Amino acid sequence: MAGSLILDHVDKFYGPKSAGIHAVKDFSMAVQDGEIVALLGSSGCGKTTTLRMIAGFETVTEGEMRLNERRIQDLAPAKRNVAMAFEGYSLYPPLTVRDNIAFALKGARQQRSEVDKHVDEMAELLEIGPILDRYPVSLSGGQQQRASLARALIRKADLYLLDEPMSQLEPQLRAVLRGRIKNYLIHHGMTVMFVTHDQTEANALADRIAVMEDGVLEQIASPAELKDRPANLFVASFMGEPPMNVYDATVAQNGGGMRVVVPSPNGGEAIGVDIPSESTDVQGALSIGQKLRLGVRPQSITIGQGEDQALVLSNQWLGDQTHLVIDAGEHQMIIVSYTPVKEKAGETIPFLIAPEKIHLFTFDNGDAITHGTELAK
Amino acid sequence: MATLELDGVSKSFKTGDVLSDVSLTTGDGETVVIFGPSGTGKTVLLRLIAGIEEPDKGDIRLDGKSLVGMASDARGVGMAFQNFALYPHMPAYDNISSPLAARGMSKERLDEKVHSIAKLLKIDHVLTHMPKALSNGQKQRTALARALVAGPQVLLLDDPLRNVDAKLRYEMRLELPRLLSEFKSTTLYVTQDYKEAMALGNRIAVLAAGGLAQIATPEDIYLRPANVEIAKLFGEPTINLLSTTIETNSKGPTVRLADLKIPLDAHYERFQGRKVRIGIRPEDIAITREAREDALKIEVVAVTPLNERVVTLFKLADGTECFASAPDIQSSTTTRRHGAAYATIKTDGILAFDHNQGQRIEATAE
Numbered sequence: 001m002a003g004s005l006i007l008d009h010v011d012k013f014y015g016p017k018s019a020g021i022h023a024v025k026d027f028s029m030a031v032q033d034g035e036i037v038a039l040l041g042s043s044g045c046g047k048t049t050t051l052r053m054i055a056g057f058e059t060v061t062e063g064e065m066r067l068n069e070r071r072i073q074d075l076a077p078a079k080r081n082v083a084m085a086f087e088g089y090s091l092y093p094p095l096t097v098r099d100n101i102a103f104a105l106k107g108a109r110q111q112r113s114e115v116d117k118h119v120d121e122m123a124e125l126l127e128i129g130p131i132l133d134r135y136p137v138s139l140s141g142g143q144q145q146r147a148s149l150a151r152a153l154i155r156k157a158d159l160y161l162l163d164e165p166m167s168q169l170e171p172q173l174r175a176v177l178r179g180r181i182k183n184y185l186i187h188h189g190m191t192v193m194f195v196t197h198d199q200t201e202a203n204a205l206a207d208r209i210a211v212m213e214d215g216v217l218e219q220i221a222s223p224a225e226l227k228d229r230p231a232n233l234f235v236a237s238f239m240g241e242p243p244m245n246v247y248d249a250t251v252a253q254n255g256g257g258m259r260v261v262v263p264s265p266n267g268g269e270a271i272g273v274d275i276p277s278e279s280t281d282v283q284g285a286l287s288i289g290q291k292l293r294l295g296v297r298p299q300s301i302t303i304g305q306g307e308d309q310a311l312v313l314s315n316q317w318l319g320d321q322t323h324l325v326i327d328a329g330e331h332q333m334i335i336v337s338y339t340p341v342k343e344k345a346g347e348t349i350p351f352l353i354a355p356e357k358i359h360l361f362t363f364d365n366g367d368a369i370t371h372g373t374e375l376a377k
Numbered sequence: 378m379a380t381l382e383l384d385g386v387s388k389s390f391k392t393g394d395v396l397s398d399v400s401l402t403t404g405d406g407e408t409v410v411i412f413g414p415s416g417t418g419k420t421v422l423l424r425l426i427a428g429i430e431e432p433d434k435g436d437i438r439l440d441g442k443s444l445v446g447m448a449s450d451a452r453g454v455g456m457a458f459q460n461f462a463l464y465p466h467m468p469a470y471d472n473i474s475s476p477l478a479a480r481g482m483s484k485e486r487l488d489e490k491v492h493s494i495a496k497l498l499k500i501d502h503v504l505t506h507m508p509k510a511l512s513n514g515q516k517q518r519t520a521l522a523r524a525l526v527a528g529p530q531v532l533l534l535d536d537p538l539r540n541v542d543a544k545l546r547y548e549m550r551l552e553l554p555r556l557l558s559e560f561k562s563t564t565l566y567v568t569q570d571y572k573e574a575m576a577l578g579n580r581i582a583v584l585a586a587g588g589l590a591q592i593a594t595p596e597d598i599y600l601r602p603a604n605v606e607i608a609k610l611f612g613e614p615t616i617n618l619l620s621t622t623i624e625t626n627s628k629g630p631t632v633r634l635a636d637l638k639i640p641l642d643a644h645y646e647r648f649q650g651r652k653v654r655i656g657i658r659p660e661d662i663a664i665t666r667e668a669r670e671d672a673l674k675i676e677v678v679a680v681t682p683l684n685e686r687v688v689t690l691f692k693l694a695d696g697t698e699c700f701a702s703a704p705d706i707q708s709s710t711t712t713r714r715h716g717a718a719y720a721t722i723k724t725d726g727i728l729a730f731d732h733n734q735g736q737r738i739e740a741t742a743e
Contacts, residue, residue, distance in 0.1 A: 175614040175683075176698060179690025182679040186713060204681035204688075207713070223682060241684050242547055299685055299705075314551055316576035319599045319612055320660040320686070320702060323576070325551050334551070336685070338704040345555070 003068040003158030003191050005031040010063035012049055023049045025215040034189040038202035041212035047195045048163065055084055055161050067158055083157035085148045085165055091136040097147045098132040104155045122150040125180050127173065141168040153184065162194035166201060178204045199239060211235050229376065233293060233366030236359060242298050242323065242334050247271060249294040251286045258283055260294055260360065262331060270329025273353050279373040292369065295359040298336040306352025312343050326351060379440050379530035379563050380405055386435035388421055395421045397588045408557055408564040410578030417584040419567045423533045426565065427456050439530060455529030457520050457537055463508040470504040473522045494522045497559060513545050525560055532562040538573065550576050571611045583607050605735040608656050608728060614688055614700040617657045620732060625649045635693040637673045640724060648738055656728035659702035664689050665719045672719035680714050691720065
């Protein structure tokens with residue numbers, strides 16, 4: 001059983017509309033049946049408020065929320081057929097972990113043996129077998145979190161709402177559980193919305209990520225799309241590790257064509273990328289002398305070839321990747337290489353930025369103009 | 378510029394031994410990262426050097442001269458703590474000058490020192506600001522300036538980037554080595570983040586329960602960890618560990634993993650019959666859809682991208698869970714893959730650890 005969720009122009013005010021806090025602003029999105037969606041943003045961006053409105057812990061000021069075409073915002077939380085793992089929505093202290101998890105199945109009228117089998121499966125998945133007979137008060141934060149997740153995921157519900165579901169787990173366990181939970185969600189066709197401030201978590205689990213900032217949904221797209229076609233400079237710099245390199249640039253004339261130029265503080269050109277003459281769309285979207293911002297991801301810069309030479313400022317090998325900082329005409333540029341780089345700090349290295357790899361944004365509000373040789377939508 | 382020597386340093390508290398018999402010598406101007414899980418005495422080590430605690434046994438020498446018993450402020454040691462904490466009621470200038478003011482330095486000399494360090498750290502324009510008016514990056518630099526202003530021969534940094542937001546932590550990780558090299562201070566840097574340790578350390582000293590487990594360059598620690606516990610501390614996702622036995626056939630030494638025999642370097646021949654745990658880094662495993670003779674039959678559990686890499690959790694035929702990790706070159710591929718597939722292993726990166734003791738067994742010829 002699963003469902004589809006629609007948020008239709010949802011607003012949330014705390015306090016009066018004229019003077020209150022506008023926590024969520026005109027938020028619209030549709031979550032497909034069986035889809036896993038992350039709400040991602042820094043603290044105070046409105047992501048948790050959005051989740052709490054869907055759960056029924058907060059009222060909706062304006063707009064509509066529908067689950068399986070049923071308007072839910074006037075229903076009590078228990079009537080929405082939504083399963084939740086929330087930080088504040090804690091385990092029942094007088095029940096063991098096993099009974100806490102089994103309690104979620106009480107409406108399903110299953111045989112005790114059937115329930116036990118279910119709980120044991122869940123416990124194996126989340127590595128909580130050894131603590132099934134313990135009481136919540138004796139558990140660590142990470143164990144409580146997994147018990148709470150088990151209680152939510154074992155239910156049959158139209159929608160699963162998870163609030164920072166793995167924030168308390170130590171990294172090695174988290175890596176394994178991410179994979180197992182994702183597998184479980186996909187296999188059971190569950191519709192999931194989860195909140196996280198951690199883009200790693202969002203990228204690992206979600207089909208699509210809704211990036212929020214200051215109550216506004218900036219973009220909702222697949223992790224790949226957010227990386228390749230960020231809607232604006234905010235999304236572009238927020239997503240990606242290390243963050244995208246961004247420079248102020250201008251469009252210059254280059255023979256008959258165009259060249260995006262980042263000036264050096266000492267005069268001259270620090271970074272320049274020719275717009276291919278066949279990219280007529282891109283050329284049409286730009287004008288000579290236009291000020292804009294040039295973005296290029298650290299993974300998208302080629303080193304070891306190209307005419308431009310740059311001084312290596314640092315070279316940090318991290319086992320599976322190398323992070324370089326180079327001085328490109330007094331501008332620092334971060335580069336990630338998946339093969340070791342022998343040039344050390346103080347040596348020079350050639351680098352190349354291909355026109356297919358650059359992102360251009362408007363200078364004023366940062367809206368995307370082009371991604372590589374394609375126009376932004 | 379200085380050489381710091383720890384010679385058989387031990388320290389215990391009522392709760393038990395914290396450090397036992399730690400010896401290490403830093404090179405002149407070297408940055409040594411002190412790395413290890415919590416509770417292994419990393420901070421205690423810094424406190425012993427700073428003179429906040431005294432060792433029970435052993436000696437601490439700076440350029441050959443013992444520091445034990447010497448007053449903290451006479452040691453030539455500068456220290457900055459977690460989060461680079463500042464005095465909130467003092468402007469940046471006073472924060473930076475505080476270690477000098479206590480020494481009764483002339484106002485002109487002090488002023489000159491504060492300005493020269495502030496300029497180098499690019500905070501000379503915010504010296505009159507109170508800490509709350511500084512950006513996080515400026516706070517970090519102010520605290521670093523305070524630790525460096527007295528020109529310490531040894532700089533001790535105790536997990537300075539902990540609890541700092543990810544972006545700033547990353548920026549400082551790139552910038553710190555350059556700042557430190559400007560000052561030519563010998564630096565001991567405590568962290569719990571393996572990437573920070575690899576990025577910042579000329580060498581990394583890995584502390585484990587009971588003492589110093591390994592001190593070596595980042596490359597040696599990652600490629601040639603002394604034991605299985607150290608191997609597990611470096612790398613994300615963590616190294617895959619599989620129990621097996623070294624066998625020898627006509628082609629040389631091999632190990633059996635599920636349904637496949639994997640060739641090992643010829644030097645492993647002398648370990649024939651040894652029960653081992655094989656360590657394979659996720660980046661040395663490639664997932665393919667095609668059946669190949671040298672590939673393991675696997676079942677993909679889930680694809681969970683991590684830091685611009687495609688991380689795949691998969692199961693071997695016997696149910697063992699493993700990770701593979703590859704650069705995300707085609708970011709458009711779906712992350713909903715699961716089901717049967719094949720895995721090939723880059724064998725020259727394989728590590729072998731003694732099954733019981735956990736120490737790495739060397740493939741190099743005797």
